[in-house]
Amino acid sequence: MSYDLLFTFPKPTQRSVVEKYFASRPHYQINGSVVYQNQDTGVYFVFEFRPDTDNQDQLVGASLNVNYFRPHIFGLEAEPEVQAFVKCFQPSIEDPQMNGMGEGPYTPDRFLAGWNAGNAFAYESITSQQEGPFLSYPKAKLEAAWRWNRAKSATQQSCGDMLFVPSILFVMVDGQLQSAVVWGDGIPTLMPKTDTVIVVRDKLAPKPLFRSRVKDICIVAPDGLDALLGPFVEKGYAMPVRMPTYEMPSRDIARFFGNLPPFAGQLQVVSVDQVLTQDLLKEVR
Numbered sequence: 001m002s003y004d005l006l007f008t009f010p011k012p013t014q015r016s017v018v019e020k021y022f023a024s025r026p027h028y029q030i031n032g033s034v035v036y037q038n039q040d041t042g043v044y045f046v047f048e049f050r051p052d053t054d055n056q057d058q059l060v061g062a063s064l065n066v067n068y069f070r071p072h073i074f075g076l077e078a079e080p081e082v083q084a085f086v087k088c089f090q091p092s093i094e095d096p097q098m099n100g101m102g103e104g105p106y107t108p109d110r111f112l113a114g115w116n117a118g119n120a121f122a123y124e125s126i127t128s129q130q131e132g133p134f135l136s137y138p139k140a141k142l143e144a145a146w147r148w149n150r151a152k153s154a155t156q157q158s159c160g161d162m163l164f165v166p167s168i169l170f171v172m173v174d175g176q177l178q179s180a181v182v183w184g185d186g187i188p189t190l191m192p193k194t195d196t197v198i199v200v201r202d203k204l205a206p207k208p209l210f211r212s213r214v215k216d217i218c219i220v221a222p223d224g225l226d227a228l229l230g231p232f233v234e235k236g237y238a239m240p241v242r243m244p245t246y247e248m249p250s251r252d253i254a255r256f257f258g259n260l261p262p263f264a265g266q267l268q269v270v271s272v273d274q275v276l277t278q279d280l281l282k283e284v285r
């Protein structure tokens with residue numbers, strides 16, 4: 001099940017022109033079709049070309065395909081890309097989705113209305129036929145994590161080399177879905193507010209007598225870092241953050257790392273396309 005839009009160009013357009021457009025934008029890979037895949041957010045979708053029947057190097061249009069039964073953020077990330085494509089090539093539009101645009105004109109609100117309605121139908125249809133379990137996360141928190149990850153590369157660039165900007169991950173910790181960041185060896189990290197912190201110990205791992213250090217992980221609740229790192233603050237990011245005030249791990253941080261118990265439970269990273277929007281899932285069920 002997928003959201004589909006059909007675009008028809010005002011006149012046949014050279015394939016090379018369309019490919020050059022996509023190649024100039026981030027996160028696209030061109031290999032017959034055009035695949036958008038953002039490694040920071042986990043969002044993906046596909047543009048397919050429609051060549052002229054008499055000349056494969058001329059395109060008469062394209063189509064967009066976005067999978068349903070995905071978190072709502074897939075539509076939020078696809079919309080600006082569709083809007084830019086429409087602005088550049090001025091195609092006519094055929095939108096068969098309920099609550100969609102019909103034959104246009106293109107508007108962001110109508111795109112999202114069609115996407116959200118179709119996605120909700122997919123949620124209802126699939127969950128009525130399958131027992132699950134279905135992983136889900138609250139809409140507002142899911143969207144905040146998406147906005148953080150979407151800006152991560154730009155944030156890292158603005159912070160430079162002295163501060164690490166982590167991705168927000170979704171993980172199963174002993175069977176419970178949680179948002180998480182990784183804090184490795186106490187390095188200065190711009191740490192957003194997540195459900196849990198995965199502490200990775202290497203140089204700061206305990207050193208047993210007569211044996212080498214062994215790299216491991218620990219699980220820490222964010223509240224457990226208040227005394228060590230201070231409170232979360234609002235700094236204009238997608239969510240509150242902890243701002244490091246050190247360049248090298250202090251003795252207190254090294255001691256904190258050394259005293260943590262290693263995590264012995266089950267930890268599994270979950271791709272974001274498997275995390276449904278909880279509010280929508282509750283609504284359709």
